[in-house]
Amino acid sequence: MSRLYAGGLGRKSGQAPGTLIHVGEKHASKVTLAIMDYTASDLRELESLTLAEALTFQASKAVTWLNVTGLSDTSTVGTLCSHFGVHTLAQEDVLHTAQRPKVDIYDDHVFMVVKMIRYDEKSRELDIEQVSLVLGDGFVITFQEKEGDVFDPVRQRIRSGKGAVRTQGADYLAYALMDAVVDNYFLALEEMGEDIEEIEAAVLEHPDNDVVSSIHHLKRELILLRRAVWPLREGFGTLMRDATALVKPGTVPFLKDLYDHTFQVMDTVETFRELVSGLLDVYISTVSNRMNQVMKVLTIISTIFIPLTFIAGIYGMNFRHMPELAFPWAYPAVLALCLLIALGMILGFRRKGWF
């Protein structure tokens, strides 16, 4: 459940704003710094460098992408951020990994928070990891909590020089990284879509209680996904309109495209939500219908045999004076009467359309 609320923000209550405390799941991994520093012609890539080395890149005239993995060592993060001129409030937000996605525009840098999402097909749960991104003049810094990300295709493009990324500035790099994050949402949606399809079939064909649980579960994941995506639209809008100092006009159509993709993710999430909500109604309808079937069977059988049993009971009584008992044709007559009653009932039910 801790995934549901803005967990951890409560725990830091009372700290002065700007105090650097890592609030989030503690992952053992220590801070790892990796750098890609490139121009159209050159590329320097370092997988793991010290803080001191990292700081020297601030002076680099090339486009610098500094990727920070692991947030447990707050002093490293603090030193780095301060050196690159990141606002203290942004520093705080880097470390509080339960932030709402957002784009904050400061005087000489832009701070963005997005959620990197993977859908775990087994547990059918979203794995949500916060990625913070600082776009400054000539540099991008990304902060992740855990090893493993969705940026490998971007790294690949930087290395190979394919696409426009090497010839563009830091703003395009920031765009490319955000785009990689948003593209990954479609993968999660695709898998969720398949789950919906399965549940849909189950609801109509064999509606048991596991289906209810699955529907509820999927609904919750969709709420989480929406919460991760919804604020991005406003954020990217802000980025296009207000970050004119850092975002070159040539990058704006790409941001517009990204904005459209976010819209499309939202659209799909809303569609899924409507479908999944509808499924519970379908479930209730189907169960009602099945109960109606069960009731009809019970009613038909009971209604036919209960009166017959009464008749048999009558002639099972031990009164001495029951003249019928002696009539030779009485037994077959009673059997015939029972048959008649049963047939009459069956006809009656037919007419009511019960079977």
Add this chain to the structure above:
Amino acid sequence: MSRLYAGGLGRKSGQAPGTLIHVGEKHASKVTLAIMDYTASDLRELESLTLAEALTFQASKAVTWLNVTGLSDTSTVGTLCSHFGVHTLAQEDVLHTAQRPKVDIYDDHVFMVVKMIRYDEKSRELDIEQVSLVLGDGFVITFQEKEGDVFDPVRQRIRSGKGAVRTQGADYLAYALMDAVVDNYFLALEEMGEDIEEIEAAVLEHPDNDVVSSIHHLKRELILLRRAVWPLREGFGTLMRDATALVKPGTVPFLKDLYDHTFQVMDTVETFRELVSGLLDVYISTVSNRMNQVMKVLTIISTIFIPLTFIAGIYGMNFRHMPELAFPWAYPAVLALCLLIALGMILGFRRKGWF
């Protein structure tokens, strides 16, 4: 289900923006180019021409409509687009046929994505095909995935010279094509409306589980239709306001009319959605009511005969000392008692209004 999510966008994750990959269902058909090049007085129409021939029309001073069917050969599409000056992001969107409908305005051309819709009455499913349209200075290029479209009436009008299309520019042609697409939505709605009418009757008269499935199905198709139409309103609004360089003032009232039609489609879709949603509630109400009827029958029969069977059981006991058994009037008395009890019960149920 793949029709539900923005399928395919996930699959291209990691590609540089602007990379041309056809994402969508692969249709065997190769790329076919057809052209209509006309002024008020002249018309050149070519059904199938080579890429090289097509490129020559870029210099044509007449209004040129180039229709491209089949998107599997991405290099042809790319060459064509580049030659006509289409932005790389637009080129990418032409090939990704799971785009959200939209209108993007570039410096010297407008790029539109719409969905061509047919309602298959047998499967009761919408057949949705993406049509991309580029409106440039003096030319319109349309891209379709599959053979067969809704543009024949427009072709007819161009050939016959009826209506205003031959005397107007490329902007009017773009309008006429969009109008043909939107007009077709009404046909789909008309057929869906008839389906709703059928389901409505079924819900009230013989509510079985197939009805639930039909309602759910129709609901899903309406969600898909809405998703195809909803973004158009914003798109056409943008077109009227912002595309002033390419859209002549005389065409604006026609675009306004198109905008109104889109509104009317939306209105009808929303009406249908409300009706279909309401039908599930009606279904549940009807089933509840029927179950109530069934329960009443069961209860009436059981309540009357179970006590009577008990009485018969009493006198079926084999105790030696049961003085009543010897009384000559005992048997008729018990029968009369049973009759009385049954009549009393029936009166009681009458008073409760059970039948």
Add this chain to the structure above:
Amino acid sequence: MSRLYAGGLGRKSGQAPGTLIHVGEKHASKVTLAIMDYTASDLRELESLTLAEALTFQASKAVTWLNVTGLSDTSTVGTLCSHFGVHTLAQEDVLHTAQRPKVDIYDDHVFMVVKMIRYDEKSRELDIEQVSLVLGDGFVITFQEKEGDVFDPVRQRIRSGKGAVRTQGADYLAYALMDAVVDNYFLALEEMGEDIEEIEAAVLEHPDNDVVSSIHHLKRELILLRRAVWPLREGFGTLMRDATALVKPGTVPFLKDLYDHTFQVMDTVETFRELVSGLLDVYISTVSNRMNQVMKVLTIISTIFIPLTFIAGIYGMNFRHMPELAFPWAYPAVLALCLLIALGMILGFRRKGWF
């Protein structure tokens, strides 16, 4: 069902915009032209005049109201409209009587589409007829499909000279006609309100399946009514703001009043919709409750008598060695036991609050 969708628009697919085809129900009546031409002092009224006569009034300096009934003769309508300078798109909309209500402002005339509504108390259905109105400089043309309208009070006021209508211009006349249409909505609402009251009583007192059908029916009529009224608000807003050339400042407060009335109709429609939606929930609650009552009766009777019948069955067995059968007090003892069990059960149900 054809009343639900924008019927007919589909049928004209493929026609050039501006093509005049009457799409709607074909009413046998041919086109009838009636005119009222008045100043503060003079009034010329002609009930039925030829097209040629009608065209002469275009030159009239008085306020001219030309009422056209019957739309089957498209050429008459076309000639008339062209003579009075009505835009081709407006001409097309006059004839397509499934338009969404709207106000289109052209250079020298305003084109309005509204729905004239009557509530048929027997079938409980709305009778919706399209009225188109063209307001030009010094003239108003109204187009109706069928005989019979809601304009008689306006005609009466023009004839008698009561009220401001004779001393005002064509804009005030247009206002007065629209006002007559909107005033009539209140009559329909009044009658629908009485129906809701009836259904409300039925739901709480004798909820049968007809009630479900009535609720669904009323819901649909309210959706239709809303669709007829909702767009008017925007339309009248446009009229006040943008039609400054044709609407005199003195008429604006009257339009504002009309706008407020439209709002009030909407308000009432929404209130009705909420009430009617709520009624289905109330119905389901009431039916659930009744089913609960039925179940309790069944359970009480069954639970009391089924064990007793078993006891009677025990002593109806034919084992040779059942010593109790010989005891003289056994029969009364078993009867007493049965009574005790029954009383115990009844007490138990009492404690559970079942009756």
Add this chain to the structure above:
Amino acid sequence: MSRLYAGGLGRKSGQAPGTLIHVGEKHASKVTLAIMDYTASDLRELESLTLAEALTFQASKAVTWLNVTGLSDTSTVGTLCSHFGVHTLAQEDVLHTAQRPKVDIYDDHVFMVVKMIRYDEKSRELDIEQVSLVLGDGFVITFQEKEGDVFDPVRQRIRSGKGAVRTQGADYLAYALMDAVVDNYFLALEEMGEDIEEIEAAVLEHPDNDVVSSIHHLKRELILLRRAVWPLREGFGTLMRDATALVKPGTVPFLKDLYDHTFQVMDTVETFRELVSGLLDVYISTVSNRMNQVMKVLTIISTIFIPLTFIAGIYGMNFRHMPELAFPWAYPAVLALCLLIALGMILGFRRKGWF
């Protein structure tokens, strides 16, 4: 039900706008005029004065509050309004007491319509009365339908000179009167809140059908209340922004406060609506749960005894060749078998968690 729709507006259909006809419930009371004419130092108060006397106050330089009770004499109202320069459309609205609350700003006066509300605790119905208020230069005229209002505290403050009312102008007086109306909404809400609390307890503890009726009833009253309050927010907003000629800057913070109160009423109404809507779901859940309990009892008893009765029936058969009947231990064995079966069933139900 007549309280639900904008009753009466329909009845005047066809009248010229501005025609003065009293549409509303006819209350026997004739028109009563009362006046308070005051400056900071002087106060003239007249309880019942003639129309002629009332008209003389138009020239008064003090702040004049003219309260008109009873609207049946339309000519008096008309003369009065015309003398004070009230617009004809406003005059019409005074008499049509089914108006939507609103604030209309004319050149030299403001016309307001509000609803005075009392909650009748016995019938649990809102008593809604229209109050119209004209704010002119130095005067306020209020129109009420019936005797009895919520203005006594304001009269008290004028008489005693307590508070700011005597030293402020007519705009402050209008504010004070509106404030008295809005303050009274809180009383109604307080009583409705107590009713909700009662129903809430009833739903969870003894959910019978009266509860459904109460919920539905309360829901309807809340819809009515919302309809009376909702338009006020826009109205008071207009008053603050646009009535600059008549509203002094010093009065604006008070209007802002009034605006906030209206917001708070709306907030509470919405909260109540959500709670009351939720109660029906809780009701259905509770009834479902109870039905489940009833079903379990029935099933447990039936499932245990029906097979036992069958066994007893077997040995009640009269076949000549049933060797078991002669065994001395057969009877106790059958009894033991019955006990075993019963115990097995009970254990089975336990394991299913049925009791």
Add this chain to the structure above:
Amino acid sequence: MSRLYAGGLGRKSGQAPGTLIHVGEKHASKVTLAIMDYTASDLRELESLTLAEALTFQASKAVTWLNVTGLSDTSTVGTLCSHFGVHTLAQEDVLHTAQRPKVDIYDDHVFMVVKMIRYDEKSRELDIEQVSLVLGDGFVITFQEKEGDVFDPVRQRIRSGKGAVRTQGADYLAYALMDAVVDNYFLALEEMGEDIEEIEAAVLEHPDNDVVSSIHHLKRELILLRRAVWPLREGFGTLMRDATALVKPGTVPFLKDLYDHTFQVMDTVETFRELVSGLLDVYISTVSNRMNQVMKVLTIISTIFIPLTFIAGIYGMNFRHMPELAFPWAYPAVLALCLLIALGMILGFRRKGWF
């Protein structure tokens, strides 16, 4: 329930605006005044001072924070407020502790109302207390109803000089106090989130009626929480935009951060509301499903044994002429028949998928 409506506002109806009456729960505690008066270098802290002493601080050039606990002594509050120049409407709102949260901007001070929230885990109820805050030039006054608040961390930071608070002005202090209030909301949300988790498990595993009550309860608390938080967003927005005289530019990013936190609280509240609403549907689904199970057991047992009992009843009849009774193989034949019927039924139910 009194927590639901804007309690108390009704009770003061009729008072002149600005009249100081304490409306709220009366807490015995008398008014306690505490002060912190600080610059970057100095700090004077007084725990309990007289009104006269407090007033002297108005002249202090340092940042003065005056905390007032207990509102029963209205004259003290009135004197204090007037001395510090607080507007009479604000004074009134301080004492009416059922205010909607808001930010009112006056000429030389800002008045804010917020709700301090604690979630009582035992009663699962929110404890909501109003805190009013006046931000003036160089001073902040806070008003609380009861002892105990969430400001201790701020006091700690002022005393220790940690963080920026000592070096900033009164606007930053006001921010820090609001921030402490909003941070506390996360604690409440965290605890509510855990409750939701518990209820979620209960609904799916053992859905009894207590769960319905818990869901309803939680829903109500969430409505209350939303009502406390929702208006803050608009309030803080106003503060950033319009309070330029009192809020220094350097404080704006902090307010933006606070605004974002409020957004995040709202987001979480909405998520919780959706989840909790969904839980009732899940509950109904689960109960329906269980009822279906119960019905199946009943129907299987009844349907198998009722016909068998009838057969046994037949051969329990006492007719003299029942030839079968004499056949030696009749008894085993009947037993075999019963077995066959039972097996047939069981197979039939299997095929229907009933177990």
